[in-house]
Amino acid sequence: xxxxxxxxxxxxAPGQTAKITCGGKNIGSQSVHWYQQKAGQAPVLVVYEDSDxxxxxxxxxxxxxxxxxxxxxxxxxDAGDEADYFCQVWDDxxxxxxxxxxxxxxxx
Amino acid sequence: xxxxxxxxxxxxxxxASVKIxxxxxxxxxxxxxxxxxxxxxxQGFDWMAILNPNGGITRYTHKFQGRVTMTRDTSTGxxxxxxxxxxxxxxxxxxxxxxxxxxxSPFDAWGQGTLVTVSS
Numbered sequence: 001x002x003x004x005x006x007x008x009x010x011x012x013a014p015g016q017t018a019k020i021t022c023g024g025k026n027i028g029s030q031s032v033h034w035y036q037q038k039a040g041q042a043p044v045l046v047v048y049e050d051s052d053x054x055x056x057x058x059x060x061x062x063x064x065x066x067x068x069x070x071x072x073x074x075x076x077x078d079a080g081d082e083a084d085y086f087c088q089v090w091d092d093x094x095x096x097x098x099x100x101x102x103x104x105x106x107x108x
Numbered sequence: 109x110x111x112x113x114x115x116x117x118x119x120x121x122x123x124a125s126v127k128i129x130x131x132x133x134x135x136x137x138x139x140x141x142x143x144x145x146x147x148x149x150x151q152g153f154d155w156m157a158i159l160n161p162n163g164g165i166t167r168y169t170h171k172f173q174g175r176v177t178m179t180r181d182t183s184t185g186x187x188x189x190x191x192x193x194x195x196x197x198x199x200x201x202x203x204x205x206x207x208x209x210x211x212x213s214p215f216d217a218w219g220q221g222t223l224v225t226v227s228s
Contacts, residue, residue, distance in 0.1 A: 031212055033214040033215075035215075041220075042203060042218040042219065042220050042221055043153075043203070043205075043215075043218050044218075045214050045215065045216050048214040048216075049214070054216060086152065086153060088153075088214070088215075090211045090212050092211075095211070096155060096169060097143070097145075097155040097211075098155070099145075099152050099153040099154075099155070100152065101152045102152050
């Protein structure tokens, strides 16, 4: 089955840029979605189809997928961005949705 | 606004069954697929099943095939999921979520989650 690999944690100082990666075989040919999950809350979609933002998501959140890995970039990080971030793709081989293991972003 | 509201927390014994509901509002119920995803404590997400409210067709992942049943009521905009033969490793938060299509479209709205605890 398809596996998505994310670093388990990332620490960034306020005002800096966080880059969260999501690796997988031929991921550049996949459409990657990203979710933010704050402690005790349901996930929220922050980037879809590699680089599009849903309405209401700040421009500070951006995505790219030009090859392994796909990346979620959060510019000018603040304390409110502290959360777990998960990537997701549709695996055509198994007709299953697959999620990465998640990256815990800590704002120092 | 779009809302998916789930039923409350459950505590079950091993071997029992649990039914969780997900009530949709704020959009046309039959225009979006409904998924169930679970998250065990401290773990990532495990996609379980999908239902097309337009017709009620379901699909379950191999891992949950035979133990999970999804149904819908178009008159109330509700999707239920029943998990049978519960085990301790079924302890998790269960989420419903919607997507525009069965594949490729993201989950653009999620329920608040339902904690199911399986313990003797």
